[in-house]
Amino acid sequence: MTSTLVSFVVLFGLLFFGVPLAFALGLVGFVAFALAIGSTAASAMVAQITWDTLTSYSLTVLPLFVLMGNLVNHSGLSRELYDASNAFVGHRRGGLAMATILASGGFAAVCGSSIATAATISTIALPSMRRYGYSPALSTGSIAAGGTLGILIPPSVIMVIYGSMTETSIGHLFIAGIIPGILAVLLYMAAVAVFTAVSPDAGPAGPRMAWLDRFRALRQVWMVLALFVLVIGGIYLGVFTPTEAAGIGAAGAFAVALLRRTLTLRSLIRILADTARTSAALMGVLVGALVFSNFVNVTGSPELIVEGLKSLNMPPLAAIAFVLLFYLVLGCVFDALAMILLTIPIVFPLVIGLGFDPIWFGIIVVVVVELSLITPPIGMNLFVIHSVARDIPMTEIYRGISPFIAVDIVRLAILVLFPWLVLFLPQQMG
């Protein structure tokens, strides 16, 4: 137990000093394992984990889904998603902000990263909301919040990482994200409605579009919908494994990009190389995390904590509330990936020991991670927006995000109290 604590302290020190996650996790995990068990075992473990992780069939979804998102983004479909959403809700008060949420949800259905979703949508939605005189607070808040949908609506990089660290089915996690994802979109739209009801000047209504034009706008985005239905539908029906679905999704996005003539050989190589680098960085982090979590496991600390908690005779729901509170506080200073990698080795055995469902908890973790992306002072999505719109002060961004944080906490409570919202769809998969 002491060695676990010391290793966490050293790890935090290295991370705050600026050592990359992959190397800090791997180094601390390796040294601590060598001190606890022996250097021969530690060195064999490092090579084995590296090899097993990088050749893991279930992880092959990672580069393929990242590629799919990058290809769809490059083919300009994100702008059309926004235009189509706007055609349907733009005439309402706060309509452009609602359209931002809808377009983020649509983009999230082909992209597994929140930061990529926020970055993509912000370049399209922000200029448009500015033109119509939307308040900076509402514009940035809706983009930052909408961006978090990237990891909840499948595919999701965070779910892949959670799944591989806890040996939970990635396909089931993806499907479990659908209903909470729709719930999130609805609650975010409600937040926009409340925001503009309180201060109507923040989001003036745009012109109403005729139904014919609406369907014309929708015609442009059928490809995104088709990709999502093919990929996620295929996983749901059990026709594809997640890897097969990711391969088909990436190839489909490639075909879309070819059809739309947006691809040159040069840009294709750039997209592929970018994806390869993103994937390599992610896989490196995962190897480091698995080395570290291997050390945590051999110390037996998770069991000790579970025993300790059980002896307190705390009701499971109170224990979960405690865990979530811990995550919300942690989320204020850590970003998504680091939070998952550092906590899962300890928290997962604890939560499962209390009798909770691993798939349900996976979705709950994604939701708290989403919150960590938008909670001040350290929220990655807030920084992404700030880097796109330098002239909007951070305080304004913090103000705009607060109603979305409020509905996120409501959503978290709903999913904790009604687990079947998460588990219903994956249970149908059998």
Added chain:
Amino acid sequence: MSDIDNLGSREPEYRLAAWSSRMADAVLGTIAAAILFAMMAVTAVDVTGRYLFNSPLQGGYEFTQLLMLAVVFAGLPTVTRRNEHITVGLFSNAFRGWGKIVRDGIIALIVAVVSLYLAYRLYVLGNRFAGFGDVTATTGVPLAPIAYMGAGAMVLSALASLVLLAEVFVSRGEEAPR
């Protein structure tokens, strides 16, 4: 490429070093791109073959696995070279002047040492594969050369980190207060 061209306008030997590390970055990036494209193609052909024509690609999933390994190994040195490893980034602006130089130098050294050690472990793993004559189950691809390639990639990653280290001292030393 301008983002990694910090050594550009200096003495000839620096220019040569900058040029070769830029070339290595471009070559490895293109190799990684080609492997990733192959990975996508193999998966897609495997699946369409299985469901449409009832004839899957023999050992398709094994190729997918090995190709992912190759994508990561080809990608890692360029990730290191471009300083794109994922960090927590909480206090990244807390260090200035010489403090920042020392910090960046220490980090580059840690990355280099860890990469080199992993290269050595992969080399040992490769020797074990070679000793047992390990091959993949369906397609019979020998594993040892792949582990050796991984070791080579980690050596390149260590080198890339050393180039970063050199950069820290060569180009940022001038900006620091004296």
